[in-house]
Amino acid sequence: MKKLIITSENVKFLQKINELADQDITLCEQCGTCSASCPMVAEMDITPSQLMRMVQLGLKEVMETKAMWVCASCYTCTVRCPRGLDVAKVAEALRQVYLRKALDYIEIKKIPKYEFVSLPQIAIVSACRKFTG
Amino acid sequence: MRIAYYPGCTLKTTAKNFETSAIAIAQQLGVEFVELPRWTCCGTVFSLTSDDLIHHVAPIRNLIRVQEMVKRKQVDDEKRILTLCSMCFNTLKRSNLRVKENIEDLKKINNLMYLEEDYCAEIEVIHLLQLLKEIGFDKIKAKVKNPLNNLKVAPYYGCMILRPLEVGIDDPEDPTIQRDLLEALGAEVIDNPYKKVCCGSYQTVNNKEKVAELAFDILTHAQREGAEAITTCCPLCSFNLDFRQKEVLKKHPDFKQIPVFYITQLIAVAFGLDNKTLGFDQNYVDPKLLLKNKGLIK
Amino acid sequence: MKDNNKPKIIAFCCNWCSYAGADAAGTSRLQMKPHFRIIRSMCSSRIDLELILEAFSRGAWGILVTGCHPGDCHYVDGNYKTLRRITLLKSLLDNLGIEPQRVRLEWISANEGGKFQKVVNEFIDEIERLGPIKEEVKT
């Protein structure tokens, strides 16, 4: 059994994400609307509502999950949250925390050349913006 | 009427057909797109974090271009900038909203730029669909020479013109703007329950299998309701729904391909414009066969 | 309050919450500095600019206005009126050369004796630091 101990570190992490995302994540009522609205949820290791819960408790382990990277920033969750929370922004805030350490999530170099030729520019630019620091 | 027009990178390359068809139909409606001089990439996805101002500089710089055009009397519409690409629309509008709502941010962004005049936060960003609605679907209907009778079309909206709420141009849960427009063109409009479901967006770069899966859902649901064609108004949606059909076929060999139009291409067809200018060659699934079968082009 | 070296403070308390809160402080034997006198009104919304200026001109050093917490007003929304009025008044005082912090508005409920004590002691300390209003300002 894990012991639940919320330390000031956890609180700081929550505050940081709150600040970056300009949200009060504490208000999430864990209704699951975001998860069931998400087109990418099948690809995620934790659901968006779980991601919100982990941030709410300040669990930094959330940084090791895949969900925030799988998020396509489609804002479906955002327009449906009954508490008016912007889950997409929270995912962005988490990505930023990672990327600002000058880390990249994907290696652009690994994308085959022929793909690059046909892909629309906006796809490439946004992928770079979302996945690289 | 001359209006400032922001093309964005994609419309100059993989979505050239979107631009040419849009310019062609606009001409018919008495609107001239005046391309921004020295425009830069908008950044494609607006910066979501509260402390990230630097990524708003590019969009705002483009809006300053409009200010300059207004001063030089290069446009008649003095308050607005038109976009075709949904992503550019979303990015520009969101940045614009941010500085409109937050004077401090506006000041900071103005300070981040050296060579530009200050942005006054008075420009409004609109999408082509909004302009068409404003012109009036009645007026558009009057221009139809070649009604799209019997053509069963399912409009697809994607995310960026619907969400988030403050940016969207229509009801995010039940958008109707393309439906009304297509009805004016005489088409039989099919309501696809997946019309607002995300196509996977930029995940197409590193996870094309998932995007293909989403495209499969979106397209087969439309087909189930009887659709023969899809319309979009975004180069990325278009790519994911059209080009990724190749990937769909790999996984679902029974899948029947379906043409994906830019909405402007169908308007042009209805207006009876010469289809040679409409860039059907740039579409992945050939739309010409369907149009020929329906007697809409020769 | 004839001792000229000690602050003279008037506390306006509304009948329903804050006067009862002051009573509660007393009942609990919470000790306070004595340099204040309470005037009861039915509602904090009775307190106007004229009364406060009158108090200053008669030698008050500071004025404490207390009312029920927002939402608890016995007269629907009297305390909101008070809040608006006091905010306005502070800018006026500034123009008159009276430090705005000489007027303080606090929400104190009937059972918040502890809060009443804390507010009074803090306020007296603060006003003591400011000292009396300068004679020339008074006229």
Place this chain on the structure above:
Amino acid sequence: MKIGVYVCHCGGNISEVVDIKKVMEFAEQQGDVALVKDHAHMCSDVARKMLVDDIKEYGLDKVVIAACSPQFHGRTFMGTVEKAGLSPYVMEMANIREQCSWPHYYQPELATKKAKDIVKMAIVKARLDEPLEKKTSPIGKRVLVIGAGIAGIQAALDLGDAGFKVYLVEKEPSIGGKMAKLSRTFPTEDCAACILSPKMADVPANPNIELLTNTEIESISGFLGNYDVVAVRKPRYVDITKCTACDKCAEACPVVVPNEFDEGLSSRKAIYLPNPIAVPHAYVLDDKSCLGLFPLACSKCYDVCDAGAINYDEKPERINFTVDTIIVATGYEIFDPRKKKVYEFAKSKNVLTALDLERLISLEAEGTVLRPIGRRIAFIQCVGSRDELVGNEYCSRICCMYATKLSQLLKRADPKRDVYVFYVDLRAFGKGFEEYYKRAQRTGVKFIRGRVAELHEDSHTHKVRLKVEDTLTREIIESEFDLVILSVGLRPSEGTTKIADTLRLIKSPGGWLQEAHPKFRPVDTLADGVFICGCAQGPKDIPDTVAQASAAAARAIRLMNKGEYEVDPITAFVDEKLCSGCGICAGVCPYEAITIELKDGKRISRVNEVVCQGCGACVASCPSGAQQQRWFMTSQLHAMLSAALGEEV
């Protein structure tokens, strides 16, 4: 002027700190003070008798009691001086206990000094006190009850039984409200119609109740004890005293329209019986769907009515009456689920509201099957409640329980059914509710924690596919159902909103009627003599509705039973010479007690002293110093300021 000052020791509570003697000496020096005494316990019988005797013997006309807080013994001493023949408002208390001896226990010298100031403040105020008399106003025994759902019916019956005259006004052609539509009622599952219809029948049988159905309130003016009501009775075109409810007219009528009582699931004729248990039990002609009355286009119903009950020439009738108190019981409406687009209500054949289902089950019990209910059924909770997207943040309080009820009724009727309830939090807080929830679980209803994100009805199969996260297992469920029931929340009814405007009642967030105090005056409003009950005040179930209705009746009786009520005289009044008629005071008064009237061609402010509650806000707002409050005159406050600040007064 003769002022008597009494200093209390409070058995040491005061005298151990404050030097009583010094305070007495100080008081003696003050002008107009004719007598100074002390006592160990001023509140004791002996001391109060002494006070009465002194007033008479020395001819005192003002009294200052330096003792405890007026909150503690103010009423006591007001009563005492009143006994001696003085106005209770010439007694002032100097609070030298709670606000002097107790909080300054360790500073006896400063406390004594402060006690002197406090006594002086009371003396200078007393000097300016006017002998106000407590006023009384007569009050009769007539009550208006607006709305005849279960709340209005209960209140009217309680009042009628207690011998009060009741006008019960209902805008619909029958009484009963929403409860009449329900199947069974949680948690005991009594049949709603079976327990309601005897109560409905009691209404016309009660000689003290005047029932006005098909009637709306046009205006209400006046105040407690004197509310003038104008009501308008809409034409029913059927004489309720003649109609035998034989149904011949409806049989003959060619017009078929949706039946609102069955939520549009069934149909009715243009002339119809509002519902099977309708009271009055008479038909009504719906002139909006009738083929036409002016000029008459059909008359089929008239031709077949043997009772001669139909009269096409009926006109709206204006009814005037006066009442002393008012009870508002105008109820609720269900949330319109079309506003929640993701649930595709109205677009889908197999997405219904819970109220629709109540009707289906009731009708099935009566032997009418309007549509199949199916095997797989899902309930979606919190539709239109707890949802910022639709602007309703509140919990509707009853939908968890009615879903618990309806789901198990369906499951028990056919145990082969799969019944699911998708909830966010299951709120089963009432008496017997948790046990009832457990019973539903035992019956086999599956409760899954998650808010349904979206649904879609297949255009071919008409199965409804919904998506939801089971937030306890974090699995995303996508599943198909034959029928989806939306557990819609409650909204204040249109009638409630209208009456709030007519009576100028305050609304709480969500638009419900605001009670005077959420704990201690739950059925009072801030308008004297106006009470609220049932769902007009907020979402609630039938037991709570009925409890509030009886409470409202009791609160109304409390006011009316004495025949008169006391009006506190510490009201505002206007010095007409100073008033400029600017109207600022009228704008700040929370009770709209102030009107601006023309007098000799000049606009002046007038305070209705029966309505004024004495907050003093108007006084503070008046730029001309024309508005004053009795017992808190500006002159009195100034005098107290001077005394407090050590000036000579």
